[in-house]
Amino acid sequence: MIIYGTALLAVCHLLGIFLGDLLGSLIGVKTNVGGVGIAMMLLIFARMYMEPRGYLPKPTEAGVSFWAAMYIPVVVAMAAQQNVVAALRGGHVAILAALGAVLVCACIIALINRMEPKSDVDPFAALADPDHKPLV
């Protein structure tokens, strides 16, 4: 049932927002602390638990992935209701902040990638590096 996926997403969303609000009031700020991030992590963990146990049939998965695919359109709608007129008054801030961030990051990327050990093996044949530690 497709609604199971959407309901799972909704539960993770609400739980994440709730925990974010709870965390906010615990540390004495009036804001939601990372609620969306917590919700994303809950959904990743839910998938890690449910998928190997066969609790995620295709229709359930589709109930989540539909909304994931809707994210660009929703962001387009979000962009369309921003106060752009007011933002343009400080337009050079946006361009300079973005340019600065991109240039500094590009230098760091170049630096890290130059430290990568050279190898004759085709990296796209297989990716098996024993030194890599798990991310999650």
Added chain:
Amino acid sequence: MLAILDKAIEHNGLVGAFAFVGFIVLISGFISRKLTFGRMHGSAIAILIGLGLAYWGGVMTGGKSGLADVSLFAGIGLMGGAMMRDFAIVATAFEVQPHEARKAGLIGIVSLFLGTVVPFIVGATLAYCFGYSDAVSMTTIGAGAVTYIVGPVTGAAIGASSDVMALSIATGLVKAILVMIGTPVAAKFLGLRTPRSAMVFGGLAGTVSGVSAGLAATDRRLVPYGALVATFHTGLGCFMGPSVLYFAVKAIMG
């Protein structure tokens, strides 16, 4: 007859918004393919059109909610509102494959953190230089320099004003476009050859549309590796923006 159509759209705002945004995305895809030859990602063009329409709406109505202030397009306000936005963003976490993510490794985590903190510092510092000296505005614009998703999510959480939010999105958007256009040009300087280098790139360059479009124009095989790390980027940014980074700015600014 036109009046009846107007009424039908006004009474079905959200449905009207789906149709309208679908049309924007369709046009953007066409522009992306025919005018920029795929160099510029369709989604970035769609967001640019959205911002352009928001400008038009703001000029037409004098309101604060862009196109959503035009009664015919009120549904845009619901579709792009906080509830739907957060719901869709949380859903993208589902695309992260844990077994694939494990391959990203330590360097992926390091670049992910650097890719959040470094643009944030640059963005917040520049915001301060241009007179946005309160902690909320500095954090929101700094978060916008991380990605155009992290900016508004952070801004909404800490209560930034709409014009600062728009500035924050504009910053993220300019960054995404710079990454898209700049990546194939700077590929050699960036050392983009291997999956590992693509993961470092995905972590540091951040924005998913920028990374996927930039890598696609460089070497298609690199795309999944970069996008994988970049997918974590929004989550980490949304997590750190309204919490650690906001508190840090607040502590420094007093």
